[in-house]
Amino acid sequence: MACVFLLIFLGGCSKEVKQQEKADPAWASAKNVQQQFENGSLTSVDLVQHYLNEIERNNYQGYNLRAVIEVNPDALSIAAALDRERERGVVRSPLHGMPVLLKANIATADEMATTAGASVLTGFITAEDALHVQQLRNAGAVILGKTNLSEWANFRGENSISGWSGIGGQTRNPHVLTHNPCGSSAGSGAAIAADFGLLAVGTETDGSIMCPASVNGIVGVKPTRSSVSGHGIIPIAAAQDIAGPMARYVHDAALLLDAMATPEARERMGTLLAEAAESEFSGETVVLVRAYDERFSGVQEMTNRTAEAMRAKGINVIEVMAWDLPSAIYADEFEVLIYEFQRDLNNWLADFAAPVADMQAVIDYNAANADSELALFGQEYFEQAVAVDLEADRASYERALANSRQLAEEHLNRYLVDLGAAAIVIPSYGPAWPIPPVEGPGYSFGTSTAAAVSGYPSITLPAGTEGPFPLGLSIVGMPWSEAQLFSLASFLETELGGFQQPKFLSNLDTD
Numbered sequence: 001m002a003c004v005f006l007l008i009f010l011g012g013c014s015k016e017v018k019q020q021e022k023a024d025p026a027w028a029s030a031k032n033v034q035q036q037f038e039n040g041s042l043t044s045v046d047l048v049q050h051y052l053n054e055i056e057r058n059n060y061q062g063y064n065l066r067a068v069i070e071v072n073p074d075a076l077s078i079a080a081a082l083d084r085e086r087e088r089g090v091v092r093s094p095l096h097g098m099p100v101l102l103k104a105n106i107a108t109a110d111e112m113a114t115t116a117g118a119s120v121l122t123g124f125i126t127a128e129d130a131l132h133v134q135q136l137r138n139a140g141a142v143i144l145g146k147t148n149l150s151e152w153a154n155f156r157g158e159n160s161i162s163g164w165s166g167i168g169g170q171t172r173n174p175h176v177l178t179h180n181p182c183g184s185s186a187g188s189g190a191a192i193a194a195d196f197g198l199l200a201v202g203t204e205t206d207g208s209i210m211c212p213a214s215v216n217g218i219v220g221v222k223p224t225r226s227s228v229s230g231h232g233i234i235p236i237a238a239a240q241d242i243a244g245p246m247a248r249y250v251h252d253a254a255l256l257l258d259a260m261a262t263p264e265a266r267e268r269m270g271t272l273l274a275e276a277a278e279s280e281f282s283g284e285t286v287v288l289v290r291a292y293d294e295r296f297s298g299v300q301e302m303t304n305r306t307a308e309a310m311r312a313k314g315i316n317v318i319e320v321m322a323w324d325l326p327s328a329i330y331a332d333e334f335e336v337l338i339y340e341f342q343r344d345l346n347n348w349l350a351d352f353a354a355p356v357a358d359m360q361a362v363i364d365y366n367a368a369n370a371d372s373e374l375a376l377f378g379q380e381y382f383e384q385a386v387a388v389d390l391e392a393d394r395a396s397y398e399r400a401l402a403n404s405r406q407l408a409e410e411h412l413n414r415y416l417v418d419l420g421a422a423a424i425v426i427p428s429y430g431p432a433w434p435i436p437p438v439e440g441p442g443y444s445f446g447t448s449t450a451a452a453v454s455g456y457p458s459i460t461l462p463a464g465t466e467g468p469f470p471l472g473l474s475i476v477g478m479p480w481s482e483a484q485l486f487s488l489a490s491f492l493e494t495e496l497g498g499f500q501q502p503k504f505l506s507n508l509d510t511d
Helices: 002-010 030-039 044-058 075-087 131-138 186-193 210-216 250-260 263-269 297-312 328-351 359-368 380-386 394-416 449-454 482-496
Strands: 068-071 099-103 142-147 199-204 219-222 242-247 285-289 316-320 423-427 458-466 469-476
Touching (some): 044 068, 075 142, 099 186, 186 210, 186 242, 219 482, 250 482, 297 482, 328 359, 458 482
Antiparallel strands (some): 068 142, 219 242
C-alpha cells in the first residue's frame, strides 16, 4: 500500500525503496547465508552460481584440485524454484536454498551418476535417492554435485592412494597442492576447504570423514552409529559405515546433521544440534590425550592451547599421555569389514540394479582393464572379500564383530565412564603427506578407530597447524551425546581459531 501511495504522489518508488546491496558469497558460513537470504542480499541462485564458478575455475583447471566429479545440471533451476518458494513465504527449514555436495558413493535419483569413483560404474544413474538425500531435498537443500573420493571408499586394495579414483583422478590438498587430501571423503574435504561449496556429506567406515576433514582444515562429524540412514550408500560394511557432515564451521556441520539424522536419532539427541552448537558447554570434566605431542611441534602447541583454553573456562582437564588400543581390535575390525564388504556390496549392486552383478564382476572388469584400473595399486581387498564363505565364516565374523566392539567400548569407557568425562579431546591426524610418487614423509598417525568401531560420535575441527598444514582436534563422547560435543566444539573453535583459508601453495618451497 505504501508503494501505491508513493506511485500516485511521487511518480514511483525508486526514491523510497533502495536496492539491497548484494552480499559476497565467498567463504560464507551457513549462518551468514541464512541472514543474507532473509534480508534479500543473497539468493540461492547467487550462491549456487558462485560455487559453480569456483568449480569451473579450479577443479579441472587452475589449481586442478579434482575435488568434484560432476555438478548437478539442474542445480540452478532447483535453486530458482527454492528462491520462489521463499518469496512466497515458504521456508522449508534452515537449510532452504543452501547447496550441498555429496560424495560420489551416495545414490541420487537425478542426472548425476553414483559410482564410488569406479570406472566400472561410469554413468550409472540410480532410480532412487539415498534416504538421507531425500531428507536433504525435503529440507530445501540444493544438491550441487558429486565429490571425488578414494575409489570404493578406499577399500579396493593395499597401498591405495588417498583421494584417487579411476573416474575423478587425484584430488589435491588446497593448502599444499603436492600433498594428500586424505580419504576416502577426499573430494568433500578439499571442496569445502577450497570454497567449492558451503556444505558437504562424506561417509566414514574408519577415518574417511575424520582424516580428510582434519588434513584439509575443516569440520567433520562421524555421528553415533545408526543416527543417519545408510540406505543408498555404496557400502563397505554396515557395522561401521555412516554418512556425516563436512563444513568450514561447527555450527554449519550441526545444521546439516539436523537435516540428515533420522527422526529416531533426533529424538534421542534431545535437541536441535545447531542450537546446541551455540549453547554453553555444560561438562565438568574433559580428558585431553597428549600421546602425540612428541610427534610434531604443532601438535604439542595445539594441545597446550587446548588445555589452557579449557582450564580458563573452568573445565576440569585430565591429561593422559597414552592412547594404546588393544592390537586385537585391528585384526577383528578387518575381518568384519572383509566379511561385510562382500555381503553388503553384492546386496547393493542387486538392489540398485547396477550394471555389474556382483563383486566378482568388478574384479573381472578391473583385471581386464588392468593397464588403467590397476596401474597404481591393486584390488587385494576385493579379492579377499570375494573369497569369504558367508555361511562357513559366519561364526568367526560374529566373534570378531562382538570382540572389536567390546574392545573399542572398553577403551573409550575407561575415560568417559570411569573418569566421568563429558568428552575425550585428542589430535585427529598428523599433517598431510606428499601424494605419491613425490618423496617425503608419509602418513604419521590417526585416532579414529575407537569411535569408528564402537559407534560413538566424534567431531574434528581445525585447531592448529604444522607449517602450512592444518591440524585437527577430535572430540569423542558417549552415544547420542552430539549436542554436548557440538557445544564443546564451538567453544574450542572460538578459542583456537577455527577454519583458515588455504593458500593453494604449489609446493612446500613456495613462499
